[in-house]
Amino acid sequence: MNRIDQLFQNKQKDILSIYFPSGYPKLEDTLPTLQLLQDKGIDLVEIGIPFSDPLADGPVIQTAAKQALDNGMTLQLLFDQLKDARKSITMPLILMGYWNTVYKFGVDAFLAECQKVGIDGVILPDLPLEEYQEEYKAKFETAGVHNVLLVTPQTTDKRLVTIEKAASGFLYMVSTASTTGGALQASKEREDYFKKIAALDIPSLIGFGIHDKASFQHAASFSNGAIIGTAFIKALEKGNTVEFLESLQ
Amino acid sequence: MKIKVCGLKYSKNIKELVQLPIDYAGFIFYPKSPRYVGEEFNAAIPALFPKSTRKVGVFVNEELNVLLAKGEKYKLDAIQLHGGESAEYCQKVKEAGFEVIKAFQMNDNFQFESLNEYEDVCDFFLFDTKTENYGGSGRKFNWEILENYKGSIPFFLSGGIGAQDAEQIKQLSHDKLYALDLNSGFELQPAKKNADQLEIFLNKLELNTMNKDKYAVDERGYYGEFGGAYIPELLRKNVDELQENYLKILASEQFKKDYARLLDNYVGRPTPLTKAGNLSKRYGTNIYLKREDLTHTGAHKINNTIGQILLAKYMGKKRIIAETGAGQHGVATATVCALFGLECIVYMGALDVERQAPNVARMKMLGAKVVPAISGNQTLKDATNEAIRDWIANPESFYLIGSVVGPHPYPDLVTRLQSIISEEIREQLEKETGNPNPNYVIACVGGGSNAAGAFYHYLNEKNVNLVAVEASGLGVESGETAATITIGDIGFIHGSKTMLMQDDDGQITEPYSISAGLDYPGVGPLHAHLAVSGRAQFLSATDEEALNAAKVLAESEGIIPALESAHALAVLEKMQFQKDDVVVLNLSGRGDKDMETYMKKFN
Numbered sequence: 001m002n003r004i005d006q007l008f009q010n011k012q013k014d015i016l017s018i019y020f021p022s023g024y025p026k027l028e029d030t031l032p033t034l035q036l037l038q039d040k041g042i043d044l045v046e047i048g049i050p051f052s053d054p055l056a057d058g059p060v061i062q063t064a065a066k067q068a069l070d071n072g073m074t075l076q077l078l079f080d081q082l083k084d085a086r087k088s089i090t091m092p093l094i095l096m097g098y099w100n101t102v103y104k105f106g107v108d109a110f111l112a113e114c115q116k117v118g119i120d121g122v123i124l125p126d127l128p129l130e131e132y133q134e135e136y137k138a139k140f141e142t143a144g145v146h147n148v149l150l151v152t153p154q155t156t157d158k159r160l161v162t163i164e165k166a167a168s169g170f171l172y173m174v175s176t177a178s179t180t181g182g183a184l185q186a187s188k189e190r191e192d193y194f195k196k197i198a199a200l201d202i203p204s205l206i207g208f209g210i211h212d213k214a215s216f217q218h219a220a221s222f223s224n225g226a227i228i229g230t231a232f233i234k235a236l237e238k239g240n241t242v243e244f245l246e247s248l249q
Numbered sequence: 250m251k252i253k254v255c256g257l258k259y260s261k262n263i264k265e266l267v268q269l270p271i272d273y274a275g276f277i278f279y280p281k282s283p284r285y286v287g288e289e290f291n292a293a294i295p296a297l298f299p300k301s302t303r304k305v306g307v308f309v310n311e312e313l314n315v316l317l318a319k320g321e322k323y324k325l326d327a328i329q330l331h332g333g334e335s336a337e338y339c340q341k342v343k344e345a346g347f348e349v350i351k352a353f354q355m356n357d358n359f360q361f362e363s364l365n366e367y368e369d370v371c372d373f374f375l376f377d378t379k380t381e382n383y384g385g386s387g388r389k390f391n392w393e394i395l396e397n398y399k400g401s402i403p404f405f406l407s408g409g410i411g412a413q414d415a416e417q418i419k420q421l422s423h424d425k426l427y428a429l430d431l432n433s434g435f436e437l438q439p440a441k442k443n444a445d446q447l448e449i450f451l452n453k454l455e456l457n458t459m460n461k462d463k464y465a466v467d468e469r470g471y472y473g474e475f476g477g478a479y480i481p482e483l484l485r486k487n488v489d490e491l492q493e494n495y496l497k498i499l500a501s502e503q504f505k506k507d508y509a510r511l512l513d514n515y516v517g518r519p520t521p522l523t524k525a526g527n528l529s530k531r532y533g534t535n536i537y538l539k540r541e542d543l544t545h546t547g548a549h550k551i552n553n554t555i556g557q558i559l560l561a562k563y564m565g566k567k568r569i570i571a572e573t574g575a576g577q578h579g580v581a582t583a584t585v586c587a588l589f590g591l592e593c594i595v596y597m598g599a600l601d602v603e604r605q606a607p608n609v610a611r612m613k614m615l616g617a618k619v620v621p622a623i624s625g626n627q628t629l630k631d632a633t634n635e636a637i638r639d640w641i642a643n644p645e646s647f648y649l650i651g652s653v654v655g656p657h658p659y660p661d662l663v664t665r666l667q668s669i670i671s672e673e674i675r676e677q678l679e680k681e682t683g684n685p686n687p688n689y690v691i692a693c694v695g696g697g698s699n700a701a702g703a704f705y706h707y708l709n710e711k712n713v714n715l716v717a718v719e720a721s722g723l724g725v726e727s728g729e730t731a732a733t734i735t736i737g738d739i740g741f742i743h744g745s746k747t748m749l750m751q752d753d754d755g756q757i758t759e760p761y762s763i764s765a766g767l768d769y770p771g772v773g774p775l776h777a778h779l780a781v782s783g784r785a786q787f788l789s790a791t792d793e794e795a796l797n798a799a800k801v802l803a804e805s806e807g808i809i810p811a812l813e814s815a816h817a818l819a820v821l822e823k824m825q826f827q828k829d830d831v832v833v834l835n836l837s838g839r840g841d842k843d844m845e846t847y848m849k850k851f852n
């Protein structure tokens with residue numbers, strides 16, 4: 001069974017997910033960071049594929065991606081780094097990146113590598129749903145790789161129906177109209193949106209703007225859990241990841 | 250014009266039809282029709298048609314849940330409602346994700362005002378002959394009454410069309426006529442179509458010449474395989490809103506009037522078409538310059554910003570975001586924002602802010618806020634990223650893009666707004682030479698907006714050679730270039746599938762050109778399609794060649810061109826013309842902004 005499905009079967013509350021860019025801060029840091037996250041009890045990890053033009057990301061992730069690229073990070077190198085990861089890593093793993101890098105790598109080759117190293121899902125924010133369904137869905141399903149879809153506060157009810165039907169794994173619930181790393185303001189409107197998504201038949205995690213224990217707990221109270229990205233990258237940058245992860249417990 | 254064949258049922262018959270250019274295949278789910286598909290209809294039969302043929306289910310006053318279930322079972326793309334269905338009913342079908350075609354029965358007294366309430370809830374209307382039994386009469390109605398239809402929804406023409414009608418159909422000129430609905434006129438027996446007769450009829454229609462839209466964008470924003478809207482879900486609602494509104498607004502009388510008036514008395518259109526006598530002598534042919542350099546603000550960019558600012562106004566937007574490279578589009582945007590009293594934020598790569606100081610000063614004087622983009626390499630690509638990020642964070646804003654790039658509908662929107670260039674060329678050339686068509690149209694390509702505008706009305710005129718000129722910087726082999734079509738390959742940038750400069754790992758590479766307006770690693774999807782299909786010839790000019798061409802024009806015609814336009818001029822040296830050829834070169838802008846570069850080179 002896909003590890004993402006397994007996770008949501010075994011755990012419905014307070015799922016803590018961390019995003020970090022591969023090859024950052026140092027080229028060879030991908031695997032040690034994964035190990036640390038598992039040791040600290042993180043439930044689910046999203047590994048960033050660095051891209052030169054990350055449209056949906058704020059300055060912190062942009063800078064980290066650029067650093068990774070300057071370090072020499074590539075998608076092929078990421079697969080190489082992950083070659084033996086499954087010897088010790090049991091958490092579900094998701095790759096998050098932009099469509100151009102995957103397309104250029106070749107979709108078939110990409111999925112074959114995902115299967116080989118044990119990737120459970122992908123998040124490709126700029127691959128449109130319609131194109132995905134018509135051209136790629138069958139391939140992803142055959143490879144057993146979930147294509148995790150995003151919903152946002154701007155997503156209309158009509159589109160939500162389409163997304164819910166097409167979703168697999170879980171829904172990535174974007175908390176607010178902003179690129180990654182923005183602040184999350186609590187409001188009645190926001191909570192209504194969280195509740196609406198949480199009421200769907202598919203599990204959901206809230207991301208964008210979750211940065212500490214309090215914001216995690218607040219978000220997790222409306223959904224199956226939440227995703228922390230920018231705040232963890234800042235900890236990677238400062239070198240206080242252990243402290244940061246422990247502060248979330 | 251699209252073709253719908255309706256009243257299909259038999260798989261053997263369909264297999265004879267699949268090679269014909271059929272855009273819509275209709276299946277009748279109304280039990281009283283002689284062409285009813287029946288209770289046991291096999292869902293694999295509609296799927297015999299290729300994906301490009303849309304499957305339509307025809308229903309008459311059906312219960313909604315029954316209809317939706319059939320829609321799902323037979324994977325229908327569109328629902329044709331042929332009974333007395335209400336606007337609310339249509340809306341529900343549309344909300345379920347189907348394209349809605351609402352049929353109406355015509356007679357001489359038909360009141361087209363009764364369609365008003367259906368405008369927002371239908372994608373198409375279908376006009377059929379009035380009968381007692383919901384269509385299928387085999388008779389035509391009086392097509393003259395179509396003149397009374399002034400609505401904005403395109404329509405299918407239906408009712409008794411037969412093989413003998415081809416000539417009359419070719420004479421129809423209603424601008425909302427979208428498709429022909431063919432049924433009983435081409436049958437051997439009910440629901441069994443005569444494939445040979447259909448083929449002869451479709452050939453007679455000469456769809457290829459009628460379809461002026463071979464190079465037009467399709468419903469999903471593709472030109473051939475290029476285009477689309479590859480955007481994060483965060484932008485979906487904004488982009489959908491624009492997709493839903495732009496054609497309606499552009500076609501409205503109010504927009505047309507406002508746009509024409511501003512082009513006339515603010516921009517200074519029509520711009521002249523100047524016969525360049527000395528240049529013609531030099532190259533042994535007849536060269537005409539389309540003088541976009543004489544517009545207000547000094548480049549074609551203003552044609553687009555005037556149109557988009559009107560669109561923004563009609564959509565109720567108050568805050569305008571734009572990106573700029575050389576600053577020409579930034580200035581053109583700041584100008585129209587000042588004119589309309591709207592807030593204006595322009596993103597400009599930090600490096601370009603330094604390189605293009607005079608334009609930064611102009612934008613500021615016009616009241617715009619100029620935000621230096623400090624991400625990436627700090628040029629146009631990064632400014633565009635920042636503008637899009639701003640739009641994500643401020644979804645109520647209007648993103649006023651500067652070229653035929655970005656997610657659908659921007660490439661089509663900007664192309665339409667720039668098409669005034671070739672519209673004028675045709676008229677002016679006809680007056681001057683008696684023929685609206687030249688032998689060549691030449692334009693430079695950064696994102697491709699001035700070229701798209703200069704090519705637009707010639708796209709389907711096979712005898713007009715279209716020549717696009719990219720900037721090759723220090724040379725295409727040098728690594729310091731912006732010749733996307735020459736060295737790029739397929740990729741995705743700023744929401745569009747197109748040709749792109751990238752490395753083997755799919756990272757977008759930084760272009761180089763002396764001209765900031767051509768310094769872009771992608772190209773509009775229309776141009777990718779024109780290049781790959783061979784419709785346009787793509788050449789390139791180096792920094793050096795462009796600088797020299799600027800000097801030639803200045804000295805021979807007394808016109809100092811923009812560095813971008815100088816790239817188009819540079820290929821005159823490389824091309825072979827006949828003495829009688831008519832060559833139109835789009836002079837996209839004037840050289841004031843480039844004086845510093847010219848002075849460095851020539852003093």
Ligand SMILES: Cc1ncc(COP(=O)(O)O)c(C=O)c1O
Nearest residue numbers: 695696697698699766813837838
């Ligand atoms: C005078 C002039 N010509 C051409 C261009 C290139 O843009 P496009 O290819 O969209 O026409 C620019 C862009 O700034 C320009 O200022």
